[in-house]
Amino acid sequence: MKQKSGFSGQIGFVLAAAGSAVGVGNLWRFPYLAAKDGGGLFLIIYLVLVLTVGFTLLTTDIAIGRKTGKSAIYAYESMRKKWKFLGVITFIVPVIIMTYYAVIGGWILKYITIYILGSGKEAVADNCFTNFITSPSSVWYGIVFMLLTAIIVYNGVEKGIERVSKFIMPVLLVMVVGIAIFSLTLKTTLDDGTVRTGLQGLKVYLTPDMSGITVQKFLQVSLDAMSQLFFSLSVSMGIMITYGSYVKKDVNLNKAVSQIEIMDTGVAFLAGIMIIPAVFVFSGLDGMSAGPGLMFVSLPNVFFRMGMAGRIVGLLFFLLAGFAALTSCISVLESIAANCMELFHTERKKTTGVLSIIYLIATAVIALGYSIFYVEVKLPNGSTGQLLDIMDYISNSFLMPFISLLSAILIGWIIKPSWIVEEMELNGKKFSRKKLYNVMIRYIMPVIMVILFLQSTGFLDVLISKIQKFI
Template sequence: MSSPTPPLEGQQREQWGSQLGFLVAAIGSAIGLGNIWRFPGVAYTNGGGAFIVPYVVALLMVGIPVLFLDYSLGHRFRGSAPAVFRRLSRRFEWLGWWQVMVCFIIMTYYAVIVAWALRYMIFSVNTAWGGDAKGFFYDYIGLDTDAVSFSAAPVAGVIIPLAIVWVFGLVVIGLGVTNGVERANKIFLPVLVIMFAALVVRALTLSGAAQGLDALFAPDWSALGDFRVWMAAFGQIFFSLSVAFGIMLTYSSYLGRRADLIGTGLVAGFANSSFEILAGIGVFATLGYMATRQGMAVSELQGISGVSLSFVTFPTVISQMPGGPLFGVLFFASFAMAGLTSFISIIQVVAAGLAEKFDLSPARASLVAGLPSAVLSLVLFGTSSGLYDLDVVDAFINNIGVVGSAIVMCVGVGLVLRRTGVLRRHLNAVSGTSIVGAWWQVLICAVVPALLGFMFVQNVWAYASAGYDPASYTPGFEAVFGWGMLFLCAVAAAILTLIRWRTPVDDFRPLDLDAVEEVS
């Protein structure tokens, strides 16, 4: 006969309506802007088809293991990132607040990119950019290409779509996990997949599509001997899965006692990678068409990743192709939806942390988290220097802030606190399986910190010695928007750690694994 399960803290804590709801939300968070505008360019410049080899290795060695770590922490300790790390050890509460602050900064500029996509969905109807997509984009965002300096002048055309993005995000989070986040993802994710699949099918019918796919997938096997290609693969997997900065940890905390964490993690991980490959096919089939029209090789095209791909190269193609306006609406609608599903997951990390620290309702936490960030969106990134500000902040926050968070999390949980054993047992017990073995502990405690540590040291040294992009930005500009943002995150995390909790965060007992295993 099984022994009774001890009570978990926060019995009234919100929960997903179903395991499917959690899975859809997790996939929606993982599938974001980076899948569409980052993966195709990274794959193309790092060996083409050969890149799939290190990409899959990275998925299995870093992506899935860290995803399992996030899931096990959130589900076992049933809280936001700060609450989870405090329950692990009071010495590590600051790490939870660091993850919250990283998400706070990310959502300030992420919202602006989604706002651009929404506006371009409207522009696509009559291809408003005409024959000069680059000039039109720079004019739309008010970019001063003659000087790189901060400007607080808001861009009128960005304000309305940015307000729409923020209202959507705050309303969804304010409605709660089941009625807001889960319901939004159940609507948006299927629509996103259908629209993007239609876009890919249309791209494949364009003349020159085969040339584009050949450029993407033709393997350069010699690239596998370059360690930078492997680092690029690990970086792509790491950033695209939304791991190690509180999102998946927070999402898994809303699951019921029995949940298939392992199966859900595998499905979410491979679904994310499948969408990336689908995005690569659609993007490069389109680029092949563009290259054919201009009588050049795909390798001669400019702007095949990032902002240039989405807001300059693709609009140029849309102007040239039959049925371009419909293709444009589909592309930018898909782009915006991918961004929105990720955007609400980022807000949830911040709102959940504040809600538990200060005993706030979901609606109030949504406003407390979102309104200051919405103001910063406009002041920092909705201005005529927004693209410059965004580029530098994104590089420092992701390559130093997020990677650093992952290293500390793995080393802290695995080597300092030595909790990977019980977390491994937790994963197997609640999932009703035993496939997560000692190999997972080795990856978390040694392999992941070593690989990410190499990336981290490389980035910190490069940024500190030569700068992120010295050809484009002055040292002062990078100091403010790069190192300055990291400093603000650290100060805010320290202050929030010192503030007294208004909820009984320490009155908590984890799930009794003996009882779970006996029932199994």
């Protein structure tokens, strides 16, 4: 059942797709990894991967969507009937992600209210974030965020998703640039008289740190950059296939892919300029903690130390994070809804209504995973996680590299890259990176995805240690 609705044109599609790609990961995960992995060294590796691996994954998903006019499950089935299973696995990823993304949106919503109603002092109180997420009352914030997402998807592609994306994305970009410029003007004097400035923090961010570089460290930085790429671009989860199915045939996909790459990478890069200099000025790089600790603990402390301006900057930052989370959450729910409409031959409003009830319940369960439903599980990659971490590991670390590996095999060796190239060259359009795409999808992508998959399961570390012992 082909979707009747679609994007009005290239701008609407690019902004919606970029909105999906630009998520919370751009704002905390990218700056954290850049600080951890040698600043400019990470940036260079990430940029190379975006222009090669990211380009290949984006091109594949969007071209599949437009050429088949279907969402993941039926798109893969129409390519090769025996490969419908890959569409089903791809569909499972957003199904899992949707259980917890609104929970993270709810956390951001809580901090927005803190900065609207107060000076931000509450955000720096001892264990503020921990006390919040371990309180059963935190569930209401996730539910409100989930309801907002559902309302937008309920209103359809052009009137809902495209309209919201056309408003949010330009505002988001202006906010990122504004806060980034402000961060560069910051400075503070330490007790010993040393002056730290935002420009010094920028230098730390941009300068490649090659000290103590080894083959293993370089590999780890590359794997971090690769995992961030998955986390950021919304690839290998059916979202870009769904969005691609809404794109008109006269849209230039080559330009669209490049524009999405530029917007997503640009926001991530600017997020680094926005966060790393500010954290450096007030906390040194010790403040660049991993995960939610950076966004919900380190940054509120930075904002508080800015004085009166900190409340405004803090509010703007969490509004920015809320916009990023909302556009990504919309795309995840839309992907699920589109597949369900095709599977059950139902209308959008009925489908979205049923899914909303399901995910309001799921959001509540995951949000309560830090209190009433608390569990602690050892994951294959060595980390320990609660319900949210388990869902994130299964979808992002395990399934997505696996899907990309199978997709590369299907396109590269069974259907052949010419199938995608034909769509990219539709109506006489020039596919300038055709040779690069052919080499990437056939030879390089399978190898990279096997390595990434082995890393996510913990086998890569075991393999490396055995090789080192042998050498």
